[in-house]
Amino acid sequence: MNCTIAKKCGGCAYINNPYAYSLEKKNQAMQKLFAPLHIKVHPIVGMKDPYGYRNKVIVAFNKNYEYGLYEENSHRVIPYTHCLLHDEESDAIIQKIAFLFKKYHVSIYDEKRHRGDIRHVLLRRGAVSKQYLVTIVSANPVFKGSKNFCNSLVKTFPHIQSIVLNINKRQTSIVLGQEEKVLYGKGYIVDTLCNLTFKISSQSFYQINHDQCEALYTKALSLLPDTIDTLYDTYCGIGTIGLIGSRKAKQVIGIERNKDAIKDANTNKKMNKINHISFLCDDATDFMVKAARSHEHVDALIMDPPRSGSTSAFIKAAASLSPQYILYISCGPETQMRDLQLFKKYGYVSHDVYPFDLFPHTKHVETVVLMSRKDK
Missing domain, CATH: 3.40.50.150 (Vaccinia Virus protein VP39)
Incomplete structure (x- = not known):
């Protein structure tokens, strides 16, 4: 590969x-x-x-609604289609999210001007449960059209158990803010590790x-x-x-x-x-x-x-x-x-x-x- x-x-x-x-x-x-x-x-x-092992994925977006990873030592988004460390469904979900952002004219956050909404998308996956948690990180506490967005995303990917809006207004490189709103589901997923069950939220530390x-x-x-x-x-x-x-x-x-x-x-x-x-x-x-x-x-x-x-x-x-x-x-x-x-x-x-x-x-x-x- x-x-x-x-x-x-x-x-x-x-x-x-x-x-x-x-x-x-x-x-x-x-x-x-x-x-x-x-x-x-x-x-x-x-x-x-040693491929597709990450159960936590974080991507950013550019003004053209292209999703990607940051270039080393910078905040310039490097677009990609499939990362070899991600499972295929995770990247397919992100691709769909990018499409929906563009369809519903959701604005992308501009770090230089401190304007716009979407800063990151964080995906968490239960390796055993196959459940997905989608976290939309936004500078805006209001996500217009969120109901249609969630319905469309879950209809395409029924493994998505919950969608959360995380509000991050800080002008820092820290991905997540402290305030969250559950848009769909319970706000978390569960997975099995060493025969025990664990609750995983967007903020949880859980090995990737x-x-x-x-x-x-x-x-x-x-x-x-x-x-x-x-x-x-x-x-x-x-x-x-x-x-x-x-x-x-x-x-x-x-x-x-x-x-x-x-x-x-x-x-x-x-x-x-x-x-x-x-x-x-x-x-x-x-x-x-x-x-x-x-x-x-x-x-x-x-x-x-x-x-x-x-x-x-x-x-x-x-x-x-x-x-x-x-x-x-x-x-x-x-x-x-x-x-x-x-x-x-x-x-x-x-x-x-x-x-x-x-x-x-x-x-x-x-x-x-x-x-x-x-x-x-």
């Missing part, structure tokens, strides 16, 4: 290379990165079919590669013992790994500062009828510092921070709580390496790094590391 806009888009560094080549480049990068720790770096876990996420979570949780009294799931998002990991624990506490994510996490808890997990809306570092001051007891800790990694205060507090195991999942191996070195100073050691290719054809790698105390 060949991508004709690869050089302009810049999102996929290896899209026009053999997949095996990209995996080898990532293996080499991980070996070099973690060499100072003198730990075993396992071969990266790749995909059998379903199959690789399942592989990563399965491996990560297999590193923990089968019986845990108290498990902390920090930076928990909508509660995915904490809920899946609850099979091993008597008590799970999930911590997430995003209130909307916590709301979804509690919904997911109810949908899956898991009663021994609780979710707290708090900053992960603040929670850990307070827990350390109170001398709380925790047997194992899961941390899945953003690409920027964790904080020195979080790491110090985590070490003072002295959990037997710390499971660190990272989408930023460079910052994970930095954090592992600090954990080592506090007496935590690791022996293995497990890389996963959650973002085939890009330079990104997700990594899993289990740490334990030297004295354990």
Whole structure:
């Protein structure tokens, strides 16, 4: 397969290379990165079919109603017909949306003049459920003709379960605003991950590669013992790994500062009828510092921070709580390496790094590391 806009888009560094080549480049990068720790770096876990894996798609539009991706380091729209990382139905839905925008004379937002309505379209897909959530991001809280728009779109694509209008008036590059109106359906979709059901809204953090996420979570949780009294799931998002990991624990506490994510996490808890997990809306570092001051007891800790990694205060507090195991999942191996070195100073050691290719054809790698105390 060949991508004709690869050089302009810049999102996929290896899209026009053999997949095996990209995996080898990532293996080499991980070996070099973690060499100072003198730990075993396992071969990266790749995909059998590394195409069409994205279950989240964001596109912008130009004044000619052409949809596309942004050129690297710019906001110039590069039109495309089909992205190799998208499933065919997602791109077909977007193509229909572009047609309807033009048909109903919906204005496209001009970033320079700060005029117009439509800024982005965000699509979310349930890999197992096959449900779609369409989010129209607009600078205007009123979407004229929305009823006809929704009826036409859903009639063509019955897998669309909900259509949401997200209002973003901010003059920034942030895609989503805070206010939303449900135009059709319930405002969310559901999907299955590791045999549990999860609610996914436009704002939800949910891994974009379903199959690789399942592989990563399965491996990560297999590193923990089968019986845990108290498990902390920090930076928990909508509660995915904490809920899946609850099979091993008597008590799970999930911590997430995003209130909307916590709301979804509690919904997911109810949908899956898991009663021994609780979710707290708090900053992960603040929670850990307070827990350390109170001398709380925790047997194992899961941390899945953003690409920027964790904080020195979080790491110090985590070490003072002295959990037997710390499971660190990272989408930023460079910052994970930095954090592992600090954990080592506090007496935590690791022996293995497990890389996963959650973002085939890009330079990104997700990594899993289990740490334990030297004295354990």
